[in-house]
Amino acid sequence: MVSQSTTSSVPVAGVAERDRPGAGEQVLDAVARSWRPVVLLLACLVLWWVITAAELVEAYLVPSPAKTLQVMSDKAGYIWHHTWITTYETLLGFVIAAIVGVLAAVLMVYSSSIERTLYPVLLFAQVIPKVAIAPLLVVWLGFGLAPKVVVAVLIAFFPVVISMVTGLKAVDPEMIQLSATMGAGPLQTFSKIRFPASLPHLFSGLKVAVTLAVTGAVVGEFVGANEGLGYVIQQANGNLDTPMLFAGLLVMSLIGVVLFVLVEFAEKLLLPWHASRRGAAVTTTY
């Protein structure tokens, strides 16, 4: 793999030219690709500003952008602390969901009796509204970190399992037969063929899971917490402190976006072959 970067710089006749633009081109490319959403976001901001500046809505219902930013900078320490708590719960829940989800998927693919046993239970766990069981979790696990992480795991687990099962089952059956003619054991077939082949599917599941994990953590905080952005929003709500409410919402969405982009970045790093096949698809955010 190391030698590849040196040899592939010389284009070979017959090999499709690889798309590796220079740094300047990359910046231009990024701008060309991202100006539309940026313009749309700015338009929303302007609309927000117009509504508040023209006093179309009472100031205590919708604070102005300036007011919201003011709160964010005034109480930066306070917001930062709670943001970190929520991020930590989200990440912990996401990582546990990813590990447990992948393991469950592997078990289910390799044993049909486990699959038949687990699948209905999983589906059942998925259809229970997490908001409804969050209070129960707080009763059981207290006000600390645990119930938030559990809700995040419960909510993020399902897409991971489903995508991983799909990925592991989508492997070309001829590839598996070929592996048998190579004298490969089940472990080798798994590590060299099945697992890597399932990664593109897994990553689409992980992208969904990471955004859901944020929701899970915040739902957990809503029900009973003295820390985290969910708590911040609850407090602000109680005090009719809409600027703080808006600030909390903004930061919360930012966590989701940043984590999503990080997972996507990891995907590009780990599966360059997949990203290059997919090309400049619309599903990439950066």
Added chain:
Amino acid sequence: MVERSEGTGKEAGRGGSVRLEDVAVRFRTKKKDVTALRDVSLDVAEGEFVAIVGPSGCGKSTLLKLVAGLLKPSSGSVRLREEPVTGPRNDIGYVFQRAALLEWRSARRNILLQAEMRRMPADRSRRRTADLIAMTGLAGFEDAYPHELSGGMQQRVALCRALLHEPPVLLMDEPFGALDALTREQLNIELNRIWRETRTTVLLVTHSIAEAAYLANRIVVMTDRPGTIAEVIDVDLPDERDYATTMARPEFARATGRIRDLLGAASAAD
């Protein structure tokens, strides 16, 4: 050719490299039992090139899978290099119609998959890979990924992968079926050369009558469901075959003519 000098050995001589005796394969579906193969007996000598032709769905691929041990016969016996086939065999090379390459591996590393699975010594597999890349005209494409390669190039990689461990028997299931006519011709010429150089026993399933006659020593013509062997045709051509000259020879015309008669008769009987 280390493996070939031992095991079956010289004393086995023209003894069977592949031997099928009264083989039948029946699949049980929900509605009915389907007989895919019936009364199939075939002897393939060591170093021989045998092509199998027949209408679609006549069980040609099933036959190869039996030899590889990927499928068990319902009755009859299958022997590979004097040993009964009981499960997947690893003393073969297998090439499918689709190249079945791993997209995350470069051409070279796709070929080396064979070595990794078999835990071959690294220096030997690396040398062998380099030889095969040169032999199949893949030089310059070693570091390309499958999606960067044309169909012909992908199939060359699959062929290298199948030949890496110097298998005594090479099984090919319509390996050039998805390629354009020109690429197919090129690969036919290359396969003939590779076969002469390696002296591997080859079983080739194909839809192309010309391909079968150009490459094989013997051609097995099969009938439609249930698949049986209609006739085995000897091709009286030297092993070294120039493409254009071979096509123009009377032996070639005789072989292809006979196949057409048989396959025509098979479809007319429907």
